[in-house]
Amino acid sequence: MERGGFHGYRKLPDNTSGLKVPEMNMRTAEINHTNNNHSNSDDNDCTVREQDRFMPIANVIRIMRKILPPHAKISDDAKEMIQECVSEYISFITGEANEHCQREQRKTITAEDVLWAMSKLGFDDYIEPLTVYLHRYRELEGERGSIRGEPVVKRVVDYGALGVAAFAPANFHMGNHHHHGHGFFGNGTMGGYLKGESNAGSSQAAVANGEPYAQQLK
């Protein structure tokens, strides 16, 4: 089956599909995800597990609840539908960014490709906030790269200064920081820092995950 389009992997939005399990991704587990090019004539083109095709519904619902009026409800099928919409959006932007990247003879999608895709696809409104986020990300990433192994205690002390300085997008060049700029990532991956879970735990655990920076900004 043709899988070039966005819809190749989607389930049928059908009420009888048995997928109306709220809050949990208890969709049918399928076989391991394989590269689409290898799916051959296998008619089981749902070779990706359902839960890998969508954002966790808990995250989706949490974000929606922040926006919706306090007593608003969302129907279960609307929740699932929105989950699919989120994945469609990701595919849409990624596809365009990827094409742009390839046209420029590059193999890896960059931030600029993503921003380009935003503009091309009519999501110009997002470009400004995304640019700000990107600058902050680069700033933090730069610090993280240059100062590893700082003791935890020192990191805690610097959050105030870091929080203030980080808000000025112009300050994203490395070396221009006037604050101590201690890295506060206990682990080695940005992924750990960018963990989505809001963690109100101990400050030490939060430091390892980079949470206090965000908390400082609240």
Add this chain to the structure above:
Amino acid sequence: MTENEAVDPIRPEFPTGRVKKIMKLDKDIKVNPEASFLISCSTNLFLQFLAERSAEVAAEKKKKTVKIDHLRTAVKRHRPTIDFLLDSLPVPAESIQSVANSLSDRDLSRPVADKPAPPWLELAA
């Protein structure tokens, strides 16, 4: 932008690994961490947008529960979103009914039961 919105992207609401998995679904793409970070942020923005617009539609119709039809109406009101999303949304029940009615009016020569659904009715498939 409120301060809260300024904070959120630094801790994107979506798990990074999952964002990458979804990105790679259609083809085996390569993406650098910055790019997947931005995709995550923009997806967050998009979801907020969808939620807000859908809630507006529900409020217009004086409903407390946001339903797929409200989502569909919200999508139809935003041109860039229509381009990739409208086909994904199920056709509203009422319009299926009216289509079925008009079909039986027009195609009296063929028994309705034997007629396969026209391709354009399978939008939801």
